[in-house]
Amino acid sequence: MAGRWMDFGMFNAHGVPGADALGAAIENMVTGIASPVDSERGLAARLRYLTKTDAGYEAMDRAGIHVSPRTLMAWLAEERTPNGANLNRLDAAYWDLRRRNVATDLKHRLNNDGRGTRVEINPVDQSRVENKHQREVASRNINVRGVWDRAVDAWIDDDVEELDAIWDEIIQDLGSEYDAYSNVSSIGWAA
Template identity: 85%
Template sequence: MAGRWMDLGMFNAQGMSGADALGLAIEQMVTGIASPVDSERGLAARLNYLTKTDAGYAAMDRAGVHVSPRTLMAWLAEERTPNKANLARLDAAYWDLRRRNVAVDLKHRLNNQGRGTRVEINPVDQSRVAAPHRRDLSSRSVSVRGVWDRAVDAWIDDDVQELDAVWDEIIQDLGSDYDSYTNVSSIGWAA
């Protein structure tokens, strides 16, 4: 991790690590069922999605949904409703499977046939920092190539260290000013 700003809030600057911003930006690309899990429609859609493939059953297992086949069939037939804990587990399983299913597409879109994706990096918010301690920072834009597969894999695995390593590679292209973008207020791209 790069980092002269190891204590980001020391002078009241606000932001997050670049690794966190990268993970958040990837997460925001994932869409899915809008209906809440505790609604009839939301539950039915999640159960349908999760029970179509072996990967769905694996996601339910990872999320801790351990019920008999009879109970699962009763949920699918809408004869019974899962308790609150199982509703939360089903929602977690749905989003876990959704993330895994869209990962390939995310890699394809972000790699953009080898051209990469242009990323806008917004520096930390220094509006609450006293003038003598402010740094002269502006939004930067950089084309990112060759790291998207690693970034998406790290995001799926919740591997913050790997996301941090990928972020360090991204900001190296900012020249001598790269260390000022270890922490950011946000990042964004159109992919």
């Protein structure tokens, strides 16, 4: 991590590590079922999605859903409702599978046939920092290429270290100011 600002926040600047902002921005591209898992419609949609493929059963296993086939059939037939813990696990399994299913599309969209994606980087919020301690740092727009496959894979795997390494590669292109963007208030793109 770049981060020579070892005492980040000491003067009340607010922001998040760039790697966290990168992961959050990728996460925001994932859409899915809007109905809550504890609603009849939301539960039914999640169960259909999860039981459609072997990958769905694997996602349920990763989420810790270990019920008998009879119980699962009762859930699908709406004869029984999962308890609160299993509802949370079903929701987690749904989003895990959804993330994995859209990964290929995300890579394609962000790589943009080799042209990359234009990213807006907003520096840390210094509105609460005394003027004498403020640093002049502007929002930046850069075109990011060549890292998106790795970034999406690291996001899926929750690999914060890899996201951090990728963020360092991205901000290297900012020249001597790169370290001022180790922490940011937000990043965004239209892809």
